[in-house]
Amino acid sequence: MTTKIYENHPYQLPQVVADLRKSREETHKIRHLGRVRELPSRHALEEILGGIFASLFPTHYGRSDLTDESIDYFVGNALGIALNQLSEQIRRGLYFSSSNDLEQEAKFDALAHDLTSQFAAELSSIRALIVSDIRAALSGDPAATSVSEILLCYPGVSAAIHYRIAHALYKLGSPLLARFISEIAHSKTGVDIHPGAQIGEGFFIDHGTGVVIGQTAILGKNIRLYQAVTLGAKRFPEDDDGNLIKGAERHPILEDDVVIYAGATVLGRITIGARSTIGGNVWLTKSVTSDSNISQAQTLGH
Numbered sequence: 001m002t003t004k005i006y007e008n009h010p011y012q013l014p015q016v017v018a019d020l021r022k023s024r025e026e027t028h029k030i031r032h033l034g035r036v037r038e039l040p041s042r043h044a045l046e047e048i049l050g051g052i053f054a055s056l057f058p059t060h061y062g063r064s065d066l067t068d069e070s071i072d073y074f075v076g077n078a079l080g081i082a083l084n085q086l087s088e089q090i091r092r093g094l095y096f097s098s099s100n101d102l103e104q105e106a107k108f109d110a111l112a113h114d115l116t117s118q119f120a121a122e123l124s125s126i127r128a129l130i131v132s133d134i135r136a137a138l139s140g141d142p143a144a145t146s147v148s149e150i151l152l153c154y155p156g157v158s159a160a161i162h163y164r165i166a167h168a169l170y171k172l173g174s175p176l177l178a179r180f181i182s183e184i185a186h187s188k189t190g191v192d193i194h195p196g197a198q199i200g201e202g203f204f205i206d207h208g209t210g211v212v213i214g215q216t217a218i219l220g221k222n223i224r225l226y227q228a229v230t231l232g233a234k235r236f237p238e239d240d241d242g243n244l245i246k247g248a249e250r251h252p253i254l255e256d257d258v259v260i261y262a263g264a265t266v267l268g269r270i271t272i273g274a275r276s277t278i279g280g281n282v283w284l285t286k287s288v289t290s291d292s293n294i295s296q297a298q299t300l301g302h
């Protein structure tokens with residue numbers, strides 16, 4: 001039937017389709033675990049995030065007309081829908097986060113339900129971290145006039161909220177969904193935070209666009225970053241066969257109360273001591289002690 005539909009097509013479609021099948025199934029097969037299955041859905045995750053955001057901050061991301069009588073009902077309804085959808089997406093993602101073979105597949109439904117329950121139990125703690133980030137934005141930006149402005153208008157705070165959710169899922173054992181969420185945030189805000197990064201309370205990205213934070217970065221409390229800051233890797237360690245070593249500690253450690261200004265690039269497994277300030281456009285590949293003040297002129301002078 002398919003061949004008859006395509007037989008008069010001007011682009012030799014039957015042959016192209018056959019060639020692509022051969023590429024998929026034989027010559028260039030890269031399918032994970034060797035079979036077709038349902039992938040997690042970006043569209044579904046965006047809907048789930050909408051429900052979680054609305055549950056965390058109902059009047060800002062849900063409905064502005066909520067009352068004391070209706071708000072808990074709204075949160076319960078929004079969260080119930082979001083968590084049911086999340087469980088299915090976690091189930092799909094387990095195929096890609098498990099090193100086991102498909103003999104474990106029968107257990108994925110129960111495991112996804114359990115992971116979703118654990119995630120739900122963490123939501124109040126996640127919200128507490130987000131509130132600390134909002135407070136950091138309010139105190140750290142003289143242009144900020146209210147919590148509502150920060151929640152509705154600050155891309156750096158939006159990126160931080162996405163990160164807090166993604167990091168929780170990453171720790172629970174759902175790394176593919178976590179990466180999906182970080183990429184949704186990246187496309188919306190211009191901020192790219194790997195969900196594996198560890199970031200303490202009171203985190204604030206001012207302006208946001210172009211910030212990159214790598215997988216093994218560790219950020220302490222009350223960190224403030226400006227636009228186009230990179231916390232990246234200096235080099236990528238390889239094994240004896242020349243393959244990249246996955247998960248190697250290769251990104252910076254920022255101790256508490258560090259400020260890094262626009263355009264700075266901090267690379268490698270180095271430590272920026274507490275209360276240090278890194279100036280704009282600095283390129284830094286060596287550790288600095290606490291209370292340092294590093295400017296571009298100083299780095300050029302070395």
